[in-house]
Amino acid sequence: MTPVYFVGAGPGDPELITLKGKKLLEKADCVIYAGSLVNHDILKVCSPQTRLVDSSTHTLEEIIDYMIQEVSQNHLVIRLHSGDPSLYGAIQEQINELDNRGINYQVIPGVSSVGAVASRIKKEYTLPHGTQTLIITRMGGQTPVPESEQLSTLAAHRTSMVILLSSGFIDQVVEELSKIYPLETPIICAYRVTWPDERIIQSTLEKISQAVKEAGIHRSATLLIGPFLNHSERYRSYLYGEWINENRHFPFS
Numbered sequence: 001m002t003p004v005y006f007v008g009a010g011p012g013d014p015e016l017i018t019l020k021g022k023k024l025l026e027k028a029d030c031v032i033y034a035g036s037l038v039n040h041d042i043l044k045v046c047s048p049q050t051r052l053v054d055s056s057t058h059t060l061e062e063i064i065d066y067m068i069q070e071v072s073q074n075h076l077v078i079r080l081h082s083g084d085p086s087l088y089g090a091i092q093e094q095i096n097e098l099d100n101r102g103i104n105y106q107v108i109p110g111v112s113s114v115g116a117v118a119s120r121i122k123k124e125y126t127l128p129h130g131t132q133t134l135i136i137t138r139m140g141g142q143t144p145v146p147e148s149e150q151l152s153t154l155a156a157h158r159t160s161m162v163i164l165l166s167s168g169f170i171d172q173v174v175e176e177l178s179k180i181y182p183l184e185t186p187i188i189c190a191y192r193v194t195w196p197d198e199r200i201i202q203s204t205l206e207k208i209s210q211a212v213k214e215a216g217i218h219r220s221a222t223l224l225i226g227p228f229l230n231h232s233e234r235y236r237s238y239l240y241g242e243w244i245n246e247n248r249h250f251p252f253s
Contacts, residue, residue, distance in 0.1 A: 004067050004077045004103060006091050008084045008110015009033070013194035014041040016111045024108065029075035032063060037082035037220075039195065055079075064097045071103060084112040087136065088164060114162050117190045117222050120200060124228065125160040131227050133159040139166035139173050151176035160226035167191075167221035170209045177225060181205055188224040191217050 005024050010016035017025075025031065025045050033043065035056030043052060051070075055063055063079075070077045081089045085107055098105050114136060118125060125134045135154050138145065155161060155177050166173050167189060177187075183206035191199040203211045205225070212221070 001071055001104065002074050002076055004071060004079060004098060004105040005108060006079045006081060006085050006089075006094070006105060007108045008089075008112075009038045009042050009080050009082055010111040011083055011113040011116035011194045012039050012192060012198075013116075014039055014044075016116065016194060017042055018108065018110060021108050021110065024076070024078055025080075027076055028078045030066075030070045031078045031080055032066065033080040034082050038080055042080075060093060060097070064094065064101075067098070068101060068103060081110070083114075084110045087112050087114070088138070113164070113190075113193055113222050116193045117162070117188075117224060120190065120193055120198070121188060121224075125162075125226075127228055131159045133157065135159055135161045136164065137161070138164045139169040139176070141165070141169060152179040155180040155225070158227065160228045161224070163223035163225070165219075166223060167212060168218040170212045170223075173223060174205060174209050178205055181225065185225065186229045188229065189215075189217065189221050190224070191215070191221040193222065 007021040007024060008018070009021070010018075022045055025042070026047070028046055028050050030051040030053065031043065031046060032053045032055050035054050046052070053066060058066070067077050067079070079091075079094065081091065083089070085091045086109065091107070095105065126132050135157065137149060137151065137154055139151060151163070151173060158180070163173060177185075183204065185205045187203060187205050187208045189201040189203070189208060189212050191197075191201070193200070199215060199217070201208070201211050201215060201217075
């Protein structure tokens, strides 16, 4: 029986899907995609005969039943998720159901908005002699977060931090972060990064809430805070230090 493929569609730009993901889409009999979260231009590589199903109008049980119906006919089924499926992809509950039914599956990673935002603002999260840790988290909402993972608790580490799925709670985000960071601390809100209507707001902790609200942003945005946003010219890696000429020989030198 053909396995179900969970494929990461990337952050939005159709060219940021992996080659493996694109090849699977080209051969797919059925693609169950994540509604408005996936750029529909990505689906243009599918065959005209491919059945396209918007998962936003279906329950988990309906999605699983549809997968089983298709794979039982040896059809190639793609479950297309935005970004990378391993980050807030809600794939574990689907995987559990497939395991219970003895259905094989594979997961194809994708480019996350975490990496896409860094590329757009031309920054590195992990700086030599600076922060070496990246925290990826979200504000508690309908789905709560553990007490030990409150934003203020994580921010106390003062490392690079990416806050997903939280622009709709921007006031609470600011309240939590301001327990640790001064109000003049730089913060970025990146809306629908790599999409045609991408918008990146660079502000301070004091003014970001108003800026986000004025822009009408309440979802599909990534928030960034941490030392890596400051000027980083002083951070130089050991890997490419001056000692390199004394310890390495390059064939082209």
